[in-house]
Amino acid sequence: MPHSALLQQYLSSLQALKAKEQVPVLDLACGHGRNGLYLIENNIPVIFADVKGEILEQVKQSVEMLATDKQKLAHFWQVDFELINAASSASAPDHISPLQNKLFSAIIVFRYLHRPLFEQIKAAIIPGGMVIYETFTEQQALLGRPKNSDFLLKHGELASIFSDWKIVHSFEGIVDVSIQDNTQQAIAQIVAIKPN
Template sequence: MPPSDWIRRWSHLVRPGGTVLDVACGTGRHLRWFHERNHFVTGVDIAQAAIDSISELGEAICADIENGPWPLTGRTFDAVVVTNYLWRALLPKIVASVAPGGVLLYETFAAGNETVGKPGRADFLLQPGELLGACAGLRVVAYEDGFLTEPERFVQRIAAVRAPLEAPRAPRRLPL
């Protein structure tokens, strides 16, 4: 499966050569995309087979992030990528994993999807504006909440950046 159009569209926001975390990475379609563009990649997934399939790309972590501890405590990344995955309790940890100057690229199913397919349980569908609320403190570059036709699905997706650490100020020029 090719990388998400949303992830490809906003991948230019990631610092060249920067670190990329893919949460619930599966077999690594986005890790491969970023690895091919010379980024250092880390993937986390519950499935050992998925982790085995991406281990040659970079750091591959097998972890049950829904029931166990967050395996990346204290670490931040130049990009955090999440697609087709929602576990609300992790949203603050995912957002906190975005480094200063980094970007969150998130795309998953939204309310309404139950009318066209799976997932259909409210536990796995973002409510209107929910992703925006989770990204409070980040600057939203792009946000969409609506229906897509190929394949039919309701999604919310966001590209949001964390402010960089304060840059050094240029010396002031004094008049002569």
């Protein structure tokens, strides 16, 4: 599967952030890393983060096939972003989010939703930095998986979460994923800049 067209559309903005700040992009819940790999190929440093070590190993193998100078732009972080649910447990009263005290020029998130993370994502992006977020909406349950509402955005939810940022792109609707087998997905997208 190719990288997201959103990244291609906003590549120059991400490159400008890199030139100005020298802070990496976080590919949060990176999966097989297709989006982060596209950024690496365009000389943008990326931290690939995922809960699954075996997935990160596959991304490392993909990175190793790139030129040496590009390989140096990739870093890997095995982390469970959903651990913040444990914040109130008696065994970990001082538990903090994995994103706490970390800063990124941008955070990209595709096909992943864990609502307690939104405020941590917003805090972990530098002023003037960018979020690029795309995932499924509730309409997806009518088209296929996922069907669990925990993993599906409500109508207008993504735009509402980033309403205090400068929204440069917002979309919500049904897109054609595969013309060959007539596959569609219901998604929401946002590209937003954090206020300075």
